[in-house]
Amino acid sequence: MTSIRRPLQTAFLFLDGLFDRPFGPEWNPLRQMGTLSFYLFWIVAVSGIYVYILFDTSVAGAYESVEYMTHEQWYLGGVMRSLHRYGSDAMVVTMALHLTREFIFDRYRDVRWFTWFTGVPIIWFLYVSGVSGYWLVWDQLAQYIAIASMEWLDWLGIFGKPVANNFLTRGSLGDRFFTLLLFIHIFGPLFLLFIMWIHVLRVSQPRINPPRGLAIGVLLMLTVLSLAKPAVSHPPADLGTTPTELGLDWFYMVLYPAFDAWGPGAMWALAVGVSFFVAALPWMPPLKKPKAAEVHLDFCNGCTRCFLDCPFGAVTMQPRTDGRPFEQEAVVRPDLCTACGICVGACPTSTPFRRTEKLTTGIDLPDFSLAHVREITVKAMEKARAEVPETEPHIIVFGCDHGVDPPLVERPGVRGVRLPCISMLPPSFIDFVLSRGGADGVLITGCRECDCFNRFGDRWMMERIAGERDPYLRERVPRERLRVSWAAPTDRAKLEAAVERFQGELAALPDTAEEAPRRAAGGA
Amino acid sequence: MFDLLSMRFAGVPVFYVVPLVVFLPLFVTIVWRVVGLRDMLFPPPEIKEARERLKEEERAEKARLEEKRARAGTQVKMRRRVSLGPLQWAGQAVTYALFAVGIGYFSNAPDYAAMAPDHALIKVSLSHPGQRKEECRKRTREELMKLPPNMRAPKKCSRERWPVFFEMELDGTLLYRDSVKPAGLAGDGHSNFYHTVAVPAGSHSLTVRMRDRGDTEDFKHVFARDVTLQPEQILVVGFASDTGTITLR
Numbered sequence: 102m103t104s105i106r107r108p109l110q111t112a113f114l115f116l117d118g119l120f121d122r123p124f125g126p127e128w129n130p131l132r133q134m135g136t137l138s139f140y141l142f143w144i145v146a147v148s149g150i151y152v153y154i155l156f157d158t159s160v161a162g163a164y165e166s167v168e169y170m171t172h173e174q175w176y177l178g179g180v181m182r183s184l185h186r187y188g189s190d191a192m193v194v195t196m197a198l199h200l201t202r203e204f205i206f207d208r209y210r211d212v213r214w215f216t217w218f219t220g221v222p223i224i225w226f227l228y229v230s231g232v233s234g235y236w237l238v239w240d241q242l243a244q245y246i247a248i249a250s251m252e253w254l255d256w257l258g259i260f261g262k263p264v265a266n267n268f269l270t271r272g273s274l275g276d277r278f279f280t281l282l283l284f285i286h287i288f289g290p291l292f293l294l295f296i297m298w299i300h301v302l303r304v305s306q307p308r309i310n311p312p313r314g315l316a317i318g319v320l321l322m323l324t325v326l327s328l329a330k331p332a333v334s335h336p337p338a339d340l341g342t343t344p345t346e347l348g349l350d351w352f353y354m355v356l357y358p359a360f361d362a363w364g365p366g367a368m369w370a371l372a373v374g375v376s377f378f379v380a381a382l383p384w385m386p387p388l389k390k391p392k393a394a395e396v397h398l399d400f401c402n403g404c405t406r407c408f409l410d411c412p413f414g415a416v417t418m419q420p421r422t423d424g425r426p427f428e429q430e431a432v433v434r435p436d437l438c439t440a441c442g443i444c445v446g447a448c449p450t451s452t453p454f455r456r457t458e459k460l461t462t463g464i465d466l467p468d469f470s471l472a473h474v475r476e477i478t479v480k481a482m483e484k485a486r487a488e489v490p491e492t493e494p495h496i497i498v499f500g501c502d503h504g505v506d507p508p509l510v511e512r513p514g515v516r517g518v519r520l521p522c523i524s525m526l527p528p529s530f531i532d533f534v535l536s537r538g539g540a541d542g543v544l545i546t547g548c549r550e551c552d553c554f555n556r557f558g559d560r561w562m563m564e565r566i567a568g569e570r571d572p573y574l575r576e577r578v579p580r581e582r583l584r585v586s587w588a589a590p591t592d593r594a595k596l597e598a599a600v601e602r603f604q605g606e607l608a609a610l611p612d613t614a615e616e617a618p619r620r621a622a623g624g625a
Numbered sequence: 626m627f628d629l630l631s632m633r634f635a636g637v638p639v640f641y642v643v644p645l646v647v648f649l650p651l652f653v654t655i656v657w658r659v660v661g662l663r664d665m666l667f668p669p670p671e672i673k674e675a676r677e678r679l680k681e682e683e684r685a686e687k688a689r690l691e692e693k694r695a696r697a698g699t700q701v702k703m704r705r706r707v708s709l710g711p712l713q714w715a716g717q718a719v720t721y722a723l724f725a726v727g728i729g730y731f732s733n734a735p736d737y738a739a740m741a742p743d744h745a746l747i748k749v750s751l752s753h754p755g756q757r758k759e760e761c762r763k764r765t766r767e768e769l770m771k772l773p774p775n776m777r778a779p780k781k782c783s784r785e786r787w788p789v790f791f792e793m794e795l796d797g798t799l800l801y802r803d804s805v806k807p808a809g810l811a812g813d814g815h816s817n818f819y820h821t822v823a824v825p826a827g828s829h830s831l832t833v834r835m836r837d838r839g840d841t842e843d844f845k846h847v848f849a850r851d852v853t854l855q856p857e858q859i860l861v862v863g864f865a866s867d868t869g870t871i872t873l874r
Contacts, residue, residue: 123716154644190732245739262752263819269750270874322721330729342857343746348733
């Protein structure tokens with residue numbers, strides 16, 4: 102599976118970079134496909150309510166009422182109808198890209214299985230909602246897809262008589278059945294919304310609204326498109342003849358030609374087979390999961406920082422159980438923990454300055470402990486110092502498992518330390534490296550901005566450095582010796598250039614050479 | 626006679642307006658009162674004061690952070706906000722335009738030929754119960770007496786029916802042949818046929834045969850007729866159970 106994902110990741114990262122230029126990381130639509138899907142749902146819902154007000158729910162009047170809003174009231178009814186259509190089309194695109202992106206970046210397994218799994222019914226309900234909307238126009242396209250849809254359902258043999266018989270001859274279709282179609286189009290989206298709610302239910306701090314600039318841009322785009330190319334109907338349906346040439350909405354009807362060619366049985370096999378396959382993806386192949394974080398109550402004061410920072414809601418707070426004079430204690434739910442280490446970076450006791458026999462913190466990763474982080478950091482500092490003369494700048498690069506591998510940008514005087522997530526690094530480590538004379542500069546890297554594998558790693562790190570989030574980076578840390586350069590695995594050249602530039606800037610700092618004797622003496 | 630459906634006002638059918646009249650006040654009330662548009666536009670004094678207080682607190686917090694950052698002499702930029710120059714705006718406009726063109730085009734193009742324009746469609750749609758596998762027989766008096774009074778039906782009939790066999794030929798060529806089992810778990814329902822087949826338009830000789838028993842090879846119902854089919858026409862082959870004849874519509 103990884104071999105499938107790797108080249109696709111490269112392609113997506115290239116596109117991300119391309120979109121970053123005009124939009125910036127926050128507005129980049131490729132990183133907002135989920136929020137855009139929600140947003141488009143609301144556009145479609147609001148425009149649909151207006152269209153419904155003008156819509157005549159009888160077989161005889163449906164087509165005329167749609168024609169009225171399209172041509173007579175084009176300035177509002179027509180625009181609303183077009184927004185309704187194009188918004189739902191765009192939702193298919195955003196949903197498909199969202200699904201593809203999460204798969205390609207491996208964000209569907211482990212604790213994310215629930216979100217992925219509940220995404221499958223969303224696909225079904227989106228298609229039910231979209232296709233049923235096309236029935237209601239009751240033009241030739243509606244006639245074609247309504248009959249094909251009913252023939253597809255009839256293949257199951259669960260109805261007493263074939264439902265397609267309702268479309269057999271002129272006069273077969275009654276208002277009662279047509280109203281049923283309308284109900285499908287109303288309840289389909291309601292169920293869709295319900296499943297969308299379930300979809301994000303277990304996501305900690307979910308985002309369902311796109312950035313305002315992007316939202317305005319999308320609405321503007323759909324409105325301009327609605328005015329430039331209003332959605333129109335085919336000729337009215339006639340059950341005495343069969344339509345031949347049709348302008349399909351390929352976003353919703355891409356499978357109908359396949360239905361004509363292969364028949365209902367094959368299409369059921371395809372639809373159900375693909376759904377089961379996609380739903381089962383989180384469990385294949387099995388994921389080697391690192392051990393979940395552990396709370397060490399002796400060092401936990403119940404400050405709630407790990408609880409607030411955990412991107413997967415794996416940490417909860419409960420009343421104290423050990424009798425110590427704190428109100429609460431942190432508890433880890435192993436089934437929700439990805440062992441990203443963000444909680445370790447958030448813990449106030451995670452400091453490398455402590456001179457205890459064994460470095461222990463309030464919450465730690467059994468497979469990648471804070472003591473281990475200090476050990477590899479100290480080793481990196483020693484190596485960097487040993488490689489080049491003390492008068493030349495030394496840099497420690499802290500990176501993560503999902504960005505450029507820090508050792509890849511190593512050069513004389515530059516050493517890398519890789520963590521599960523960059524936010525596992527407590528800010529005190531930056532202070533430790535610089536104040537102990539281990540290096541002249543610290544460079545922080547990780548996944549690209551707004552694209553952290555662990556959702557909030559880049560954000561939490563920046564807020565900690567800026568003093569906006571606990572634990573703060575101490576004010577005594579000279580900011581001119583700290584750089585941040587976010588870099589995806591494909592951005593190695595960019596990170597190398599950033600390292601080189603930083604080395605040059607550090608060399609130009611007046612006190613770098615002055616500090617050399619202190620560094621040589623082994624710090625403070 | 627008061628006919629709302631055909632009434633028009635200024636050329637617009639009144640029934641278009643009725644939902645507006647009914648739902649618009651409801652919608653406005655909900656948005657105004659429940660969603661809270663009223664409080665947003667004309668907030669009561671206590672909400673105004675609370676908002677001012679909040680704004681003041683936010684301003685103070687922002688100033689505190691700014692001061693802290695300035696004191697720290699930070700050179701580490703927070704989240705990279707792209708300064709949107711003309712080039713970036715143009716880039717966004719191009720991206721939106723490309724997306725819009727894609728959505729606009731594929732929402733109804735390219736055309737799909739669902740059927741050749743010189744063809745017609747024959748639909749077989751019929752629902753007919755096969756004969757019972759065992760004939761009904763009259764219950765004897767003794768049998769009737771053994772049954773509870775409310776279940777003393779004079780005849781005993783098996784529930785299971787034969788499948789219905791159907792075949793259709795056009796100009797001597799077999800178009801469709803199928804044997805459909807009765808619906809229902811007990812196999813006692815109707816056999817339902819629904820099948821469509823596209824054929825070239827023009828004059829044809831159509832032959833339809835059907836039998837509703839499995840213990841004979843003879844067709845009980847045979848229908849043959851010359852038909853002329855127009856392009857795109859739909860011809861429905863059915864069965865009228867009341868007259869026991871195969872029908873064309």
